[in-house]
Amino acid sequence: MKKSYLALSLLAISTSAAWAQSSSVTLYGIVEAGVTNTSGVRGGNVTQVVSGIMDGSRLGVRGTEDLGGGFIAGFTLENRLEADSGATGNRPVSGSQLPDRMNQAKLLGLPAQLQPIVTGVAAQVGAGFGVNVANNFWDRQAYVRLVTPVGAVSAGRQYTPAYLMQAEFDIMQTQSSLAAGQVASFPSAIDIRQSNSVQYGIQTGGFTAAAMVAAGEGSASQGHFMGLMSYYRSDAFTVGFGYQERENENGQKSLKNLVLGASAALGPGKLSAMYVTAKDDNPSGLGGIRASLLGSPQTAPFAGLVSTAFINAFKQDSVLMHIGYKMTMGANTFYTAYSKLDDKTKANADTQSYGVAYTYSFSKRTDMNAVLTHFDNKGLGQMAPGGAGFLGGVTTSAGTDSNSFGVSLRHRF
Template sequence: MKRILALTALAAASSAAFAQSSVTAYGILDGGVSQVTGLRGGTRTFLVSGIMDGSRLGFRGNEDLGGGYRALFTMEHRMEIDTGGINNRPLSGSQLPDRLTNATLLGLPTFLQPAVDNVAAALGSTIGVNLANNMWDRQVFVGLVTPFGAGLAGRQYTPAYEVSASFDVMGTQSSLAAGQVASFPPSVDIRVSNAVAYRIAQGPFSASLMYGLGEGSTSTGRMIGGMAMYKADAFGAGIGYNTRNNERGDKALSSLVLGGYFAIGPGALYGQYAQVKDDNPAGLSALRASLVSNPQLGPVIGGQVADAFTAALRQDGRLYHGGYKMVTGPHTVYLAATSYDDKRPNNADTMSYGVAYTYSFSKRTDVNAVLTHFNNKNLGQAAPGQAGFIGGVTDRAGTDSNSVALGLRHRF
């Protein structure tokens, strides 16, 4: 009898322990039709995945360890519901902007155009999202929450991107999101692998510090970032900063983002400012080595071609974003405008503006409509994508583009 009672007590204790642990499956399925003008070949219509949100499947785990301690994890898998795949290419495919395909615009003599064509083809083949087909490309990390903050380790969103997303009136949704006009090269690192982070949250205030290990190196590929945000119903403000080194250990992309919002009338007014700087673009070491060792070019001319592409991929820009969001019952209306001011000699300026509308059938399901105009000036050549992918480039530099998208989103 005592044995039976002991086993019963043990089972009850085990049940209580398991009750403190949970694993949740969640996801978003978002798809629709997008029609884009200004692309090579004229106006084109696409069935796309990710108009308002990138489609995904995720798992979250949480275990209460007692004493204010919790263990947690997140695993988030990218999905493309139009193809069933886990990666995507821009709407313009492998096409690069004119400033990377024209020898004259690169500052090279015209007889080097064949060499430029070869390099552009190689670079164009690398443009896309998750071309390596990583299973958990969106996020995968484990963490420990303590009374003194949380420590996380794995692939995570960067601090500067968190601030950008929080003070983007679109919340990174659709072609009107702030980052769409500066997506190639990207103006901010969205995620970083091999990262450790420390986070704190106290009421409306949150902050984090992140260190991305360059696969064991203290300098090569390293990323450092931090952010602080205050978000309440009436107003919010935040600042975030990322900086990383390239594969040679040189300082590469740095992004400073400031943003805020405040409630006004039936909605909220959003604003954001970002400084982007990159004097040493990452991922070009192999390109330089192949050009310098090319017997048809030789080390001198090969080095000149490599220098030209490096200069064209550098960044020095300012991003300005503003918008208004209004929610009335099942209706949500967004007005948004973003401008990217390119300070480099390329002067590839782009401005976007437009309107988005969402009608919610329930908390989980809604339909969406987005109308966006991209105004490209000088060597600006951006085409509108949507939340799940970048649009790529228009047919020629200075060509404007319009996008109309209609979609259905379901969360589970």
């Protein structure tokens, strides 16, 4: 049976297991930088040097030790880095700007005279909009694991089960502005990683399954989390599903996801399709709004009203659909994809994306990439394209479309 990196209990270690047979530590990473031009955002057509068009740049350390008897211990520590600036986090081109439906009193269902208060709260909330704004050094992954003959257990900061399935059936595998998740990035429609998590996984033949729980300990924005996923892979096709849900900081049921996907060999390439639901009736991390408004005599009378309006604006009920095709011919890889976020809330903030991507591989480690993506925003939809390592943010106003073109050089080591 192939050993799974995904994640059994330490109690499974047998007293007959031999002492360590061998061990290794590997330094690895990806460094990618390029140039993008994005339209429809504040400043008009914005050209910038960025890190992570196709893959988020990173530096990782991975270690394994063979304990004998089919047991292998190991760890992964992975740091996020910005190749353009040397930082560990980034902000979108739109900065702290929120979508109109979250920064205009009228669209929030509030009296116009409360706009100054809304503007202040929107700035407060928007300040947390970005990637690793807390600048955690091991932000990407940090976990220890034990692989056994009957599965594996891992504990720490890890990718979530449903996100792994989304990455599996996204033809871009989350790379570039053409990735499915780009149209559902604000508010985030799926939890990508979980800290304080424990995961069990097993892989045998073409079947893989995993389950995760997380404590939410010490978090000011999240409570408990649980998730699971399973998929079957053959040479001809892959099918799978993922499910996860979490609580907010008050212990209420919050963001919940279901991912269904399938891919198959078709002609000279692969066709992949995916269906994702996101439901959140009790958004996380917004409790500070009411508390901040209560601190001032001028805003205290409206604290409950404004706080409730923002919470309602961040609720989610959406379906994300994706279909894409990938074809590799020698050193050339071609992609095309279409994704649509169907927002079922009263905001009707729909966004669809489509485009093409191309990769030319100089070697197994180094390639050049080009991506052209169009975002079509309908209703109160307002998303702008980003990349694998950064958020695109929002366009100038609801319903404004956006185009993105990017080229990059990527090296893996």
